[in-house]
Amino acid sequence: MLYPWQETVWQTLLDQHARLPHALLLTGEPGIGKLAFARHLAQWLLCESHADNKPCGVCDGCRWFLAGNHPDYRELTPAPEEEDDEGKVKKKAAAWISIDQVRDLNSFVYLSAHRAGRRVTLIQPAEALNAAAANALLKTLEEPPAGAVFILVSHQWRRLLPTILSRCRRLPLPLPEREPALAWLAEQGLDDAGSYLAEAGGAPLAAIERADAGMLAQRRAFLAELADPRQLDPLALAERLDKQKTEVARVADWLSRWVHDLARLGLAQSVRYYPDEITRLDALASKLDPVRLMRYHDTVIEAKRLANHPLNAKLVFEQLLYAYQQAVRPMIKG
Numbered sequence: 001m002l003y004p005w006q007e008t009v010w011q012t013l014l015d016q017h018a019r020l021p022h023a024l025l026l027t028g029e030p031g032i033g034k035l036a037f038a039r040h041l042a043q044w045l046l047c048e049s050h051a052d053n054k055p056c057g058v059c060d061g062c063r064w065f066l067a068g069n070h071p072d073y074r075e076l077t078p079a080p081e082e083e084d085d086e087g088k089v090k091k092k093a094a095a096w097i098s099i100d101q102v103r104d105l106n107s108f109v110y111l112s113a114h115r116a117g118r119r120v121t122l123i124q125p126a127e128a129l130n131a132a133a134a135n136a137l138l139k140t141l142e143e144p145p146a147g148a149v150f151i152l153v154s155h156q157w158r159r160l161l162p163t164i165l166s167r168c169r170r171l172p173l174p175l176p177e178r179e180p181a182l183a184w185l186a187e188q189g190l191d192d193a194g195s196y197l198a199e200a201g202g203a204p205l206a207a208i209e210r211a212d213a214g215m216l217a218q219r220r221a222f223l224a225e226l227a228d229p230r231q232l233d234p235l236a237l238a239e240r241l242d243k244q245k246t247e248v249a250r251v252a253d254w255l256s257r258w259v260h261d262l263a264r265l266g267l268a269q270s271v272r273y274y275p276d277e278i279t280r281l282d283a284l285a286s287k288l289d290p291v292r293l294m295r296y297h298d299t300v301i302e303a304k305r306l307a308n309h310p311l312n313a314k315l316v317f318e319q320l321l322y323a324y325q326q327a328v329r330p331m332i333k334g
């Protein structure tokens, strides 16, 4: 899939198809869709229908690619590192692509291809290659076996080793113009797209990420109040939600998912929507009556259905929160 603002550069790349280099470096701002472009190119290279301007989406090559198991395709990204924390092995997000990952890659690159003869490797972000890994990759880039294609993606290409840069052709991907970016964000249903887009420096995907992050903070604050029903003040919370202009549908979603998780935790010891809230859910769930919770859940769903454009959102919030307190209160002692 390409984003609308990538069509022109895609066409430019196709026009040079005959001279496509074995190593292409896609550069540009974070949040403009470089990875999507890189995957689109990889799929096109592995597409077996030889459609002339985009991957067909239906051949064996495309179907394997889309299912994530094409035998002639690899993605190299920083692998989570295992960290030993006082006897407990924890996974932590890695910052680097290691030399071991590059060595593993070589065994793939130098094998003969399973299908049409191309083996495609996507490396992202390329600046995550540490020095040893970059040097190991360099040997392969200098004398690539026939059919091997490398697509490197970089947010900060100036940080790459000059020797790596000299082996790649750089293709800068554009930041979209403001108007098409706003139109696309509106299609995605983002409110207040202009300010998020500005804050993200014009990068549409980064704008969406920012909007989600803002919503995440609001959601967490809201759930923190639900987690302590005895301290919950429905009037004050309803007023705050109203002032923040939080939509009724969104609050109803938060409430219904929270209650669903509470009930599910009581019945099946698992959660579906809010694994990041497991501590709070756990503290509350054991004290509650799942049947009563599910009845309240139905109330929330009904309120959401009725309240597409409520005249008085604050009143709806108050009612939902009072009912929540009723649903959880009788079981809580002290």
Ligand SMILES: [Zn+2]
Pocket: 046, 047, 048, 049, 050, 055, 056, 057, 058, 059, 060, 061, 062, 063
């Ligand atoms: Zn295809």
